[in-house]
Amino acid sequence: MITIKNAREIKLMRQSNALVALILDELHDMIKPGVNAYDLNDRAEAIIRAHNAESAFKGYEMDDLDPYEYSICSSINSEIVHGYSTKDKILQNGDIIGIDVGVKLNGFCGDGARTFAVGTVSKEVQFLLDCTKKALENAIAQCTPGNRVGDISAAIEKTAMDNGIHVAEWLTGHGIGRMLHEDPIIPNVGKKGTGPMLKPGMTISIEPMFNIGTSKAVEKEWVYYTMDGSSSAHFENTVLITESEPEILTKTRSS
Numbered sequence: 001m002i003t004i005k006n007a008r009e010i011k012l013m014r015q016s017n018a019l020v021a022l023i024l025d026e027l028h029d030m031i032k033p034g035v036n037a038y039d040l041n042d043r044a045e046a047i048i049r050a051h052n053a054e055s056a057f058k059g060y061e062m063d064d065l066d067p068y069e070y071s072i073c074s075s076i077n078s079e080i081v082h083g084y085s086t087k088d089k090i091l092q093n094g095d096i097i098g099i100d101v102g103v104k105l106n107g108f109c110g111d112g113a114r115t116f117a118v119g120t121v122s123k124e125v126q127f128l129l130d131c132t133k134k135a136l137e138n139a140i141a142q143c144t145p146g147n148r149v150g151d152i153s154a155a156i157e158k159t160a161m162d163n164g165i166h167v168a169e170w171l172t173g174h175g176i177g178r179m180l181h182e183d184p185i186i187p188n189v190g191k192k193g194t195g196p197m198l199k200p201g202m203t204i205s206i207e208p209m210f211n212i213g214t215s216k217a218v219e220k221e222w223v224y225y226t227m228d229g230s231s232s233a234h235f236e237n238t239v240l241i242t243e244s245e246p247e248i249l250t251k252t253r254s255s
Ligand code: MF3
Pocket: 056, 057, 058, 060, 062, 068, 073, 082, 100, 102, 111, 112, 113, 174, 205, 207, 236
């Protein structure tokens, strides 16, 4: 069931997603060679606590896996999503790190992700970041009432195809509200004019995940990796469908 948020619920969605954006900006400032992903997780937890919120990821259950143990996901290089925030993950110059933040505040969820360059990255990797970010922008441009989920998916797929980049298989975006994952599923590939219609009051998390070498993914204990070891990038914004232009609820400094 796709939920339509009323004015009060929209206000709460704005607040939870603004907290996500604030955390992404704070963590962005910490990204440099030598920092470990655990410290990013710690900092995120402190901010979440200070706002009387909770992580929407910690304790999340999926299939027969143990509940997810971390407050944020930090996915480095060939990790597509759901990477762990451990102490031994020390950032090196040239790495990329996808930071995914999900919170629950006053009963409503926020969700957003950015992939950051650590120091100086190769041209090829920078191109991957630029394309993935562009795909998210192109997707959001489709978020007008009367358009359909397939218009979003097609815009993401086209951005990858036009640039010779690969869409990570299986992984999708989603509706969001009281639950982190609500209907509809927002695939990163699809056909224009198909799928559920977008209506004012819907809130959706759009999250293109692109890989340099292959669309093939492997999953091991939560973490998705590219099958060929090539780098992967992930950008996610939560968006409110309005009567006119979409409203990005997770707006950060960088996008
Ligand atoms: N943004 C991701 C998603 O919507 C993060 C989920 S992490 C999990 O799937 F731990 F909650 F699974």
